[in-house]
Each structure stands twice: as C-alpha cells, then as structure tokens.
Amino acid sequence: MRIKTEKSTVAFNTIGYIVLTFLTVICLIPFWVVLTGSVTPELEIINEGFKLWPNELTFEAYRSMMTNPGVIVRAYEVSIVLTVTGTALSLFLTAMAGYVLSRKDFKYRNGFSFYIYFTLLFSGGLIPWYILIVKDLQMKDSYMALLLPFLVSAWNIILMKGFMKSIPEDINESAKIDGAGDFTIFIKLILPLSTPGLATIGLFVALQYWNEWFLANLFITTADKYPLQFLLYRTLASAEALKTNIALSLNADTKPPSETLKMAAAVVATGPIVFLYPFVQRFFVKGLLIGSVKG
Amino acid sequence: MKGKLKRYGSLLIALTMLIAVLAACGGNSGNKEGASSPSASPSASDSASSPSAGGDSDKPDTSKKVELVWYLLGDPHKDTDKVIAELNKNLEKDLNTTIKLNFTTWTEWQTKYNLMLTTGEKIDMIFASTWADYFKYAKKGSFLPLDDLLPKYAPVTWSKVPEQDWTEAKVVASGSDKAQIFAVPATYPEYTPDGFVYRDDWRQELGLPEIKDLDSIEAYLDGVKKAKPKVTPINGKAFNEMLALFRATHQYENVGSGDGNLMVAKYSNPRDIVAYPFTPEFEAWAKKMKEWADKGYWNSDTLNSQKEAGDAIKAGNGAVYWRNAPGAGGYIVGVGQTNPDIKLGYFPFNRLYGYATPNLSVNNAMAIPKSAANPERSLMVLDKIRNDPKYFDLFVYGIEGTHYSIADDGKTLVSPPKGMTVTQDWKRYDIASWGVRVESMVREKQGSGWEGFDALLEEFKGMSKPNIFAGITLDYEPVKANKAAVDQVFEQYGKPLMLGLVKDVDKSIATFRDKLTKAGYEKVLEYTKTEANKYFDEKGIQ
Numbered sequence: 001m002r003i004k005t006e007k008s009t010v011a012f013n014t015i016g017y018i019v020l021t022f023l024t025v026i027c028l029i030p031f032w033v034v035l036t037g038s039v040t041p042e043l044e045i046i047n048e049g050f051k052l053w054p055n056e057l058t059f060e061a062y063r064s065m066m067t068n069p070g071v072i073v074r075a076y077e078v079s080i081v082l083t084v085t086g087t088a089l090s091l092f093l094t095a096m097a098g099y100v101l102s103r104k105d106f107k108y109r110n111g112f113s114f115y116i117y118f119t120l121l122f123s124g125g126l127i128p129w130y131i132l133i134v135k136d137l138q139m140k141d142s143y144m145a146l147l148l149p150f151l152v153s154a155w156n157i158i159l160m161k162g163f164m165k166s167i168p169e170d171i172n173e174s175a176k177i178d179g180a181g182d183f184t185i186f187i188k189l190i191l192p193l194s195t196p197g198l199a200t201i202g203l204f205v206a207l208q209y210w211n212e213w214f215l216a217n218l219f220i221t222t223a224d225k226y227p228l229q230f231l232l233y234r235t236l237a238s239a240e241a242l243k244t245n246i247a248l249s250l251n252a253d254t255k256p257p258s259e260t261l262k263m264a265a266a267v268v269a270t271g272p273i274v275f276l277y278p279f280v281q282r283f284f285v286k287g288l289l290i291g292s293v294k295g
Numbered sequence: 296m297k298g299k300l301k302r303y304g305s306l307l308i309a310l311t312m313l314i315a316v317l318a319a320c321g322g323n324s325g326n327k328e329g330a331s332s333p334s335a336s337p338s339a340s341d342s343a344s345s346p347s348a349g350g351d352s353d354k355p356d357t358s359k360k361v362e363l364v365w366y367l368l369g370d371p372h373k374d375t376d377k378v379i380a381e382l383n384k385n386l387e388k389d390l391n392t393t394i395k396l397n398f399t400t401w402t403e404w405q406t407k408y409n410l411m412l413t414t415g416e417k418i419d420m421i422f423a424s425t426w427a428d429y430f431k432y433a434k435k436g437s438f439l440p441l442d443d444l445l446p447k448y449a450p451v452t453w454s455k456v457p458e459q460d461w462t463e464a465k466v467v468a469s470g471s472d473k474a475q476i477f478a479v480p481a482t483y484p485e486y487t488p489d490g491f492v493y494r495d496d497w498r499q500e501l502g503l504p505e506i507k508d509l510d511s512i513e514a515y516l517d518g519v520k521k522a523k524p525k526v527t528p529i530n531g532k533a534f535n536e537m538l539a540l541f542r543a544t545h546q547y548e549n550v551g552s553g554d555g556n557l558m559v560a561k562y563s564n565p566r567d568i569v570a571y572p573f574t575p576e577f578e579a580w581a582k583k584m585k586e587w588a589d590k591g592y593w594n595s596d597t598l599n600s601q602k603e604a605g606d607a608i609k610a611g612n613g614a615v616y617w618r619n620a621p622g623a624g625g626y627i628v629g630v631g632q633t634n635p636d637i638k639l640g641y642f643p644f645n646r647l648y649g650y651a652t653p654n655l656s657v658n659n660a661m662a663i664p665k666s667a668a669n670p671e672r673s674l675m676v677l678d679k680i681r682n683d684p685k686y687f688d689l690f691v692y693g694i695e696g697t698h699y700s701i702a703d704d705g706k707t708l709v710s711p712p713k714g715m716t717v718t719q720d721w722k723r724y725d726i727a728s729w730g731v732r733v734e735s736m737v738r739e740k741q742g743s744g745w746e747g748f749d750a751l752l753e754e755f756k757g758m759s760k761p762n763i764f765a766g767i768t769l770d771y772e773p774v775k776a777n778k779a780a781v782d783q784v785f786e787q788y789g790k791p792l793m794l795g796l797v798k799d800v801d802k803s804i805a806t807f808r809d810k811l812t813k814a815g816y817e818k819v820l821e822y823t824k825t826e827a828n829k830y831f832d833e834k835g836i837q
Contacts, residue, residue: 043606043609043610046602046606046607046609046610047610047612068373126410127410127413127414130410130414131414131415134414134416135414135415135416140416213402214403217400217402217403217407218406218407218410221397221398223371223373230402233402234370234400234401234402237400237401237402237403238369238370238400238401240401241369241401
C-alpha cells in the first residue's frame, strides 16, 4: 500500500528545494567568478569588472603563471610530499601524546597536560622562534624548517586526548590479559578505534601543511624547495610590486596580468585540496562532535 | 620488572614529544604576531668586525677561503644561480671568496628583513635603503659602522664616492655620540619628482593648451571630460594624484611620511613646519576639488577603488596617471608596446615650483649587518663589483651573449642580445642590483629607456637643490597614540575633502579641523618640529 503524500508535504518539499537551490547557487557563484575571472582578458576586467560570462576567453594568466611549468610541478611535489609526510608523522605523534595523557595510570598526566596547555597561552613570539630555527637548529633553507614547526601542536594534542578518553579503559585491561604490550595496544586497538579523531585532526594538519607559505617565506632561499602556496603568493606579490614605485627599475615589459593572475592562482592552489573534503567529510562531522562533547 | 621498563619507556617517549611540542608551539602562535619587537637587539658579535689579523697593512689578507651570504630585495632571475656561479669563478681566483646570493622576494619582505636584521643572522651584506628603513636600523645598531673599514678594504669606492653621498649615509646610532657611515650608497643620482602622465594625442586633437601649470591641467581635464563623455580623466584611485598636485602647487614638502602625514614646510623656510589642513591654501584647494569632483574628473567611488588609473589609460577610458619621473618612463614605454596608438606626455610637478631635489644617496645602498662573519671580505667584493667592468656587467646584466650584448658604440646594452630570437616569455636579466649601481658603469638609461627621459634628467639637474627633508626620520614613538588618531581622522575626514567628495566644504573643513585638534595633532606637530630642528642643527641647515 502506498502512503499518500499530503499536499502540505509536497508544498514543503517544493519550497525546500527552491530555497536550497537558491542557497547553493549563492554559494557556488563566487567559485564560478573565480573560475571565469581567471580566463577573462585583463583589460575586460579593468573596464567592466568581474562577470559571470566573459566576452572573450583567454588563458594568458595561466600561461604567465606556467611560463616555467617545471617550477610549478616541482612546487606541487614539495607541497604534496610535505603534506603527506607531515600529516602522517603529526598524526602518529599527536595520537601517542594524546593516548598517554588520557591513560589514568599515567601518574604525571595532569602536570604534563598543563605543561602542554601552557604553551597555548604563552609563547616566546616571532623573534625567539626565528632565532631557534635559524641559529640554534641551523635549519635555514632546509625542508625540516617546513616540516618541524607544525608537527605537533598543543591544541591538537588536547583535542586528541579528548577523543582517547572516550575509549573505555577496559579495552586496555582485556588486551593486557591477552598478553599485549602498551605499544601493541596503541597500534592495534586504540588507533583503529579513534579514526574519527584521527580524520579530524588529520584534516586540520593536512590543510595547515598544504596552505603553508609563511615558513617558506622566512626560511627557504632555494627556489627548488618552494612549496606551491609560496610559489603562487610570490608570483602575485611580484606582480603587485611591479605596480608600485619601489620597482622603478624593473622592466615594464615583464608586467604580468595581475587581476586575472590572482584568480588563476586561486584555482591552481585550491584545486586538489578541495577534493579532500568530500572524502573525509563523514569522519569530519562525527569527529568534531565527539571532540566537542567529551573534550 | 619488564612492566616497569615499559613504563619508563613510554615516559621517555612522552618527554621527547614534549620537547618537540615546545619547539613547535612557539612557531604556531608566533606566526600571527607582528614582526615589530624592537626590544630584541642583535647580539653584537664584535669579534667578527675586527679586521683579519696578519698580512701587511695595505694588502688585505685573503689566504682563508670564505663564502659570503648576501641578501637582495626582490626576486631572482631564473638564471641567477648560473650567473653567480660564473661570478664566483672570478671571485675565487681574485679574492679567494665566493658569494651566495639570496633574495627576500616581495612576499612580506619587511617582516623578513626585520627578522634577519634583529636576530643576528649571519649575513655578510644586505641591500639597504631609505624606503627599507635604513635610518631606523642604523640607529638601532643593526648595521656595522664602516668608517674604519672602507679606506682599507674598499679603497676605490672610498675615493670615488662623492663626499656628499657619504655624508648622507651618516647616522648617529643610539649609544654613540658621533655620526658614522653604515652603508655604501649607490653612486647613481636619481630624481623622482611626482608628475602626471597624460594623453598628449587627445590634448592635440582637442586643441587644448600645452600643460605647464595648474590652469592648463584644469583645461586639459575639462576638455577631455567634455569632448569624451565616456572617459573619466582619473579613472581609478585619484587620491595620490590630488595630494601630490596639492603639495606641488603650494610648494609644500613633506616632513614625515605616509598618506596621513599633515606636516609640511617650504624649502625656502624649512623650519617653519605647519599642519596644512589649517592653512587658507587648503581651504581654497578643497573648494577647487569640490568643483573638480562635481565636474566628474574622477568617480565618486575613487576612495574605495582598487583600480590603477594607468590601466584605464590603456583601456581607453582614462586620461591621467600619477607617476614619478622614472616610473612614468617605464609606464610610457610599456604602453608603447601594448597600445602603440596611444601617445602619452609627462608633466613633472617640479615645473610648478622650479627646483628638483635628488634622492638621498642611501635611497639605494649596500650595508653590512652587525653579525656579519666577514665584513672586510664583503667590502672587497663590493669594491670589485662596483669598479671592475667585468664584475659589474656580470653581476648586474648577466652573461654576455646569453642575457645581453653590447651595441656597436661599445657602451649601450642590447637585451635580448643581438641575433637571438626569444620567446614571448623571455625575461631580461634584471635582479635588484640597485644597491651597487655606479653611474659611469651603468649601461642602460634611466626611465626604462624612454626617449624623453634624458631631457627631463638634464632639466632636473639644472634646477637641482640638495634634499634637506628626506633625512629626517620620525618613528612617532613619543606621540604614538596621537599619530594614530590623526591618521584615522585624516582617513575619515581628510581624504574626502582632498577629493571634493563632501556636500558642504566649509562645514566639512570645520569638522575636520575640530577632529584633528581633538586627536591631538598639535603634539604630533610639536614632535615633528623638534625632530626636524634636531636634524637641521646637525646638518647645519637654516
């Protein structure tokens, strides 16, 4: 037997769909404008502003960004390797820290937790940090300067500790009775059980590594080691600098199209990471909830 | 027993982690803070500054092989490594030295520059400039005083650079009682007066008068606006244009810096510093601007506009663009390539007041940070680059045949090199070598080779007067709050007045002045006067 749909339900659904479609379009328009902006001729943008449909198509901005495709490919490599290794290492270390701090049989956990928490509130600031990395650790122009600073963050550890707490202590005991050591318990039981937490923090960390340009700006001097974001930002900054009076002596004929260049850079930079969301989204929502309630 | 061991093991891991966490956390939050921490002064490694011991007094000892780290502002060229490798071959032979040339790039370069100079990083030579806060860093003691080193390690430069240029590079550092040289200035006289780029073809087509004063500027704007209704003469940000014109018309020289700086003085009487919003000239100007705005010489959204008026000229719907003289040259040459049908003219504002002041010599210079490991070797290399044509050409223009060739006259630069066909993306070798330029060695013309520039330069040299205002450095530290408030008031009330975007000029001026008084502009004026007088006394300017 078919359940008859009420008229009011139909009306509700129709309105719902219309409103949602409308909202979706509003959300999508900026992306669309970025996309079309990147293929509109520079002069058209100057004259008529950004438009939904450009009169003319040109790939000048992409061309001027890709004058040296090898450089972009290289930067992609750096960014991808950095994001993958960074995220994996960071997750491993953060999970271990979070796990240890969540274990009730760890005597000094409160002290350590406070110690970690303290760094969230107070830090030495930019200059001591710079001295630490450049002078003490001698990491100028080394990949380590890109990898290390984000490897473990106090905030992520505290978040992780919250996740781990929600795993019942009894699991430890039963595993111990079966003869498992601490590390085995961590790898075989705790890690699989905390996938939502790992996914959430993993996404945070991956985004951070992917979007990072400031570290490269400060510490990297060899163009081969630039990550993607910094390379793109540098291209934009040079285009802007060419407009100012500082660059009196720079040659006029090398001026790239700066408005469309911004859009093209946005497309190139966000492209891959945008696809990360749909895949981890289902963990993400659940993970955030768990974190917020029990953390 | 085993369990206990395990527990210690985990404790150990936790400890290792904590150390890593601590190292990382400073970084995470550090990013967000600004880079202005004047308290962190460099650890002065004075031991490094003593000249290398041994060797006889007139031939510096170069027995030790040294790698120098140099920093320039801006971006490298893609062949920079190749060029520097070539340079190093020669340097190694002549001075037993190699250099590693690094670039700050334009991304947040001020932050980076500040960090490099305040943390005592090992850098042997760095670009310095008035616009990169040379005076501030020199005062703070970030640079090494060069007075004693120069005659010995850079003798040619020491004897060739004019006395006046050295004087302009002198700074009294905090904690010292005498003025010392902290940078080797480029020997390259530059004039960068403001001016207007305009459509000379339209001016002729419409039979408008030659631009030579304020009235003819107005006639030009008016003629263009009337004849071509689709054109907005200043199509984009018009603020810089009008501020520069205002100052030039009334011969007001800036004392201080920034858009919001209200303190001005006349060249003839530099100690008479006034805040221009309180002058009758400003009242008259605001009224004129209201008239101009109403006539549509610029758009009403000009204050928020992100558009460059120069781009509008290329698009055919703009007619005026504010540039300094070399910038105008570059712009005009650029337009000549993209829009050959447009004929542009340039009117430098100093024709309105009849003199030109060259930039200070330290507008482009090379300095040695205090923490440099090998200052004397850096000076020797700089001396070579500045005075040996072989080195100079290589460092500034790249490799002959690959990046440039020399014309038949044996002097002029041809780039791309003769007989070489290049792709659209070919870029001439063009790194930020401003700090080492020497006029007699330079092979290209100022103003990007714009043909009108030479005549302009002659004109400027003919009416040149020493620059007495640029050396006054103000950090506004004692009047910080007032300065911020004044800037804010200017942003809110002053800019619209400057562009005639108000309903009732008299009332708006009254409000503007009232707000300025409340913001404490008098304290800023007082501070400016004190500092300026200190500087004038020091330099013997009346």
